[in-house]
Amino acid sequence: MAEVKVHGIFAGPFNKRVELALKLKGVEYEYIEEDRSNKSVELVKYNPIYKQVPVLVHNGKPICESLIILEYIDETWESAAPLLPNDPYQRSMARFCANLIDDKLMGAMYKVCYGKGEEKEKGLDEVFEVLKYLDNELQDKKFFGGDNIGFLDIVASYIALWFGAIQEAIGMELLTKQKFTKLSKWIDEFLSCGIVMEHLPTRESLVPLYIAQFEAAKASS
Structure with a gap:
């Protein structure tokens, strides 16, 4: 066992x-x-x-x-590959940003995917607000965790992979290199890491799942 x-x-x-x-x-x-x-x-x-x-x-x-x-x-397993920063302030900011992704960004994307009219527009505004904040948070770092993948990078894997698959499924381009230069660079760095490439599913495998999910929601509404 x-x-x-x-x-x-x-x-x-x-x-x-x-x-x-x-x-x-x-x-x-x-x-x-x-x-x-x-x-x-x-x-x-x-x-x-x-x-x-x-x-x-x-x-x-x-x-x-x-x-x-x-x-x-x-x-x-604290002795191997620490995930959270040692500095108390940086650690608290990593937690804050993680909650921002789970609570605000994912909630906003739900409005974008399933909302209509003002609700959908509000969702778009919230998505851009969170993405802009995270783009600024990266500063000049390779990863949110610095030189190595850390806690916030793992949480933000949703943005690196699943967010893009959802964009493709709904036919909208929200996270672009023109608008979010640092975040786009981070996505490229993160997804090119060997352990990430080996472990995460492909975007091609996710898009059909989301398309089917959105079509089912339309059919039932």
């Missing part, structure tokens, strides 16, 4: 964060694919409140929610 297990779904951005962090730390783990329409007994047992992935199980103890799991991984 593996000491570390990860419950996730194919191409899920949140469990991919957990897996990428484990890969960077050199931690071996067992991956367990979940079915959203037929959740396993273990998943419901380990995450009885939300019944959602990802769930990290370490020595039989479950940890839920990707941001919390990332911090747990960093503290548990």
